[in-house]
Amino acid sequence: MARKMDRTQQMAVTCVADALQDAGLTPEKLKGKRVGVILGNSMGGDTTDRYAERVGLPRSVSCLEEAVTSLDLNESVKKDLVAKFRSRYLENLPEITEDSLPGELANIISGRVANVFNLEGPNFTVDAACASSMAAAMNAVVALREGSIDYAVTGGVDAAMHASSFIKFCKIGALSPDGSRPFDESANGFVMGEGAGIMILKRVSDALRDGDRIYGTIVEIGSSSDGRGKGITAPNAAGQERAVRACLSASRIDPGSIGLIEAHGTSTPVGDKTELTVLDRLFREAGIPRASVGIGSVKSQIGHLKAAAGAAGMIKAILSLHHRTLPPTANVKRPNPCIDWDSSPLFLLTEARPWEVDNGSFRRAGASAFGFGGTNFHVIVQEHALGLRLVAGKKKAQAIVEFRPPDWPRPPEMQIQGDAWVIGGTDSGNLLSKVEKLLNDLTPENAAMLAARCRQETGPFDIRCGFAAQDSESTAKKLSLIRDGLIDPAKQAIFPTRGIHVSQGAPSKAQGGIAFLFPGQGSQYPFMLRDLAERFPVVAQTFQEADEILASLGLPTVTSSVFLVDGNNGEAARRQADAMKDTQLLQPMILTANAAIFRLLSSMGVRPVACAGHSLGEYAACVAAGVFTFRDAVEAVAVRGREMARVSIADPGLMMSLPA
Template sequence: MACMYPQAPNLQAFWRNIIGGVDAISEPVDSWDAQRYLDTGRIKTPYGGYLRDLYRFDPREFGIMPSSLDGGEPDQFLALKVAAEALKDAGYLDPSYDHRDTGIVLGHSTYLHRGQGTLIQNHIVVDQTVEILQAACPHLGPEQLESVRALLAKKLPAATPDIAPGLVPNVMTGRIANRLNLKGPNYLVDAACSSSLLAVNAAMDELRLGRSKLMIAGGVNASLPAEVAVIFTQLGALSGRGKVRPFEKGSDGTLLGEGLGIVVLKLLDEALADGDRIYAVLRGVGQSSDGRGTGLLAPSMEGESLAVQRAYAESRVDPSTVGLVEAHGTGIPLGDKTEIASLKSVFGTRTAAQGSIALGSVKSMISHTIPAAGMAGLIKASLALHHKVLPPMLCGEVNPELGIDDTTLYVNNETRPWITPQGAPRRAGVNSFGFGGINTHAVLEEAPVAAAKPARCLPWPSELCVLAAETNEALVERIAQVQAWLTARTDLSMGDIAASLAGQVGEGACRLAIVASDAAGLNKQLQQALKKLGSGGATSWATRGGMFYSAQPLEGKLAFIFPGEGSQYSAMLSDMAQCFDDVRD
């Protein structure tokens, strides 16, 4: 898998932000452009989930001429970058691998984007402007009008043959197939907010029918034109307070966002046989349309329920075995209420004091990325299964009018270890409902025990760093060496640093142990340790900041003391249960 969402340049940062409850909503970089739309009342709010400075693409890396970039659609190039990252994460980016049976399907909206805007401005807009000027100023001659046309054209990206591919929507997947040498199918799916899950479903069909051996699927919405925000403003769907808070009391709408996510799919039996690393298993995707419903753009409880029901029927999974539902959850009150009603019809009513299925929506952190929204939910659910953690969403007081307390669901607003009965696989459902009455629901399951697993995307919150030397003076010298090393190697993670120090600790009697959360903090603590060691005096000391020193080994045996009744506290050991399988089991 690979992705790029607001404040998350990669998969690891995306998961880290989710677990940390980061609200990545912001104003756009070009605030002057947004202000123009605000002043005229065409958009309700400038806030959204923007990629901002994450627009980074080196055309030379993919053999693309820089002259073909300007004026095209940025989504095409970021999609190529993220697709390559996903293929690398899967272990299949090796140029020697034969991609004869590898295809790609992406969800992407075909509304106005920068490439199409360039084409329209260079021709239709320039022509119309010159015609208006000619009508308003009939005294202007042909040479003067051509001079004006040239001046207008100079203000625009050149509409040359070099950028022509960047103006055609489906060239997005064609460019990826070309640059990564994929010889299976390549095409786009446009189903509004359901686009990426329908792309996944299409990719699964390719694999199940044996037409492909490896499929890349995802959703792309990397550059959000202001015109889309105008449409959502006209529909009254945007939040005036500039927040996306699904299921929260007082929620007043959604916000739009940019992002893209891509996954690599393979039949499970073949993935296991080939020793592939597996994040999660896709059991199936259900889909439906609303029919007549209550309106062309209004959500339908019956239509949404049908997609969820079909997903579990076709995947032969009992809905009662699901522990997490990643909701469509836009923050639009009517949409949220309809979604809860549809989930209730499938997962049932509450029979205990509390709900048993965690409910979340990543839109509360990154906003609504439309064709890439379902993929954001799918990646979030896959990582939750992979880490065996129930991730939080941002939600204050739950809106009682939604009726969540009458269902088996509960809004999960904190990170929790995902506890299940021994032997029972963890399962998750992902909703993605699109304008025009197209609904999808994906059913996921944790990877089999026998499967190779990817590395954790989230490091431990802190690491134990240990140093030792024969004398106090030698320990001071060792600390100085470590500080110099940390200054020279800014690329190391805290896990790498702690492991390196542990491997070189030696058997010296003078020992220093530091609990640190990052390299900068470790460096600061080492400086403090140097001052304390330089002052002499005590043969042992400890600080509240997590430093422990002794000039000689402790004498005697080590005992663990277990206090009796009254020492327990809420969520006791939950932090360790999120990191260690043995504790969780």
């Protein structure tokens, strides 16, 4: 069946698999969940054109037979000529079977994904020409907001690279003969590309509850139509401006907070001029200072992905927020003179630069996607910062409630699976030998022992690799990837996406190192570190050492304070959490937890070059830095907590917490 799937369907399935893996989701975890699949595509793929060629064979043969009748050839030669033509014509064309129709239809792309991964929410394919994938994302956002789905697999895919696509785009003067140069004075058209961009969307509240990694958040998506424009395929300034203003109006944010525009930027003379003029006028009217908003287009690097172009732009913008970097646009030598760059709020990003913002401000970006038929979309995305939230149309933010862990109340027993692996070698060959030996020796029973042995090796090593693996099976997969990458260094390009990290040579001072920041009061909860204490002896030993010190002072032990003894139900956990706020118990408890984690990391070879602490965490930082011993620190905070608990004040006051 896979062989009958058009490349658009194959690419969609492959990229969705990668996106789900990156999000830590599996078909098993999503079974029975409300997962919508909403993807953008416009022209299908090349398979439709190739089937059309096959269907056109009888007419071609008929034309050939008519042509050869006028030739002075005997009948056998004529028949032989037609037979050879038929055979050669069909040589590389796919056979049409019962699987051909579902394998080529653009509207089945989303259904194919839902089928392969057993996703049971709504699925449909959106066609808005080159804005299809952003239109798909808008539909996904609407469904999430109205509560009809809880997850959205969205984006777009386009593999329409048949000769007919090139010919048709050439006929309207859209293709460049020599390269894609959005916003350059010499821009003369785009370069067609193919690809897929897939995003996994959830409501922010759900993502926080589930402890997900959040690359960024969608503030709003605006859309418009050109109406009766200059032409059905011509860019329309009024329509584009309506989409951007609709997005800004619905989001109710200050245009001055936008630091990046990922433009549609097709590199066509008319398209670039129209888009730059609209954005320049809009930001000028908003009073934005000169050179405040960086602008670029990913089409300068990967070409125009057509139906998937909007997803590519959104992903670039979101990753820019995540990495806090303003990314460059390529191939600009002389900026398009259609606007006055010296006074414009816009500036061209010709090189990457750190994305700096004022304290307490969000990084925000806008991205546009426009399509034939006069369809326009603009999205505003912003970085995710825990504790900061968008407040629109209000003078004061709502108070942020006390933080509870995502799985509150915590279960008394939590299983930690997997190990951290750090493998060193004197050179690449030596490391390869070690990896091959580990692959040979690895079993489910000895995986933890082998991981610990590798972590304890001190070198000296010129090359190291590290990764985390849940079980022996995933360990073997990652070791195999490392082996293949050491044999063929080109394959190391996928290491970061698989959670594999390689370092070679001694680190330079410019690279810096790891800093440990130890938290203070407020970070405690029942069963804190119980899972680690049961798995790693060094953690359990630290708690035992603290218990002995506190017992000698006639104070309650840490273990009895942290590890719940009054039942295992949720109400008992809440009572325990309230009791843990007693500063006499809390201070040695926080110190012990901090020291235990520090010792655990140290046992794995992770050592900081600097230590700092917040409030009570400063004591743990001093222990880590060797300023004083763990015993001295426990005695100090225990006596400190006891004396603070004796203080009685009629008005205890209030504390305001401001997230930074």
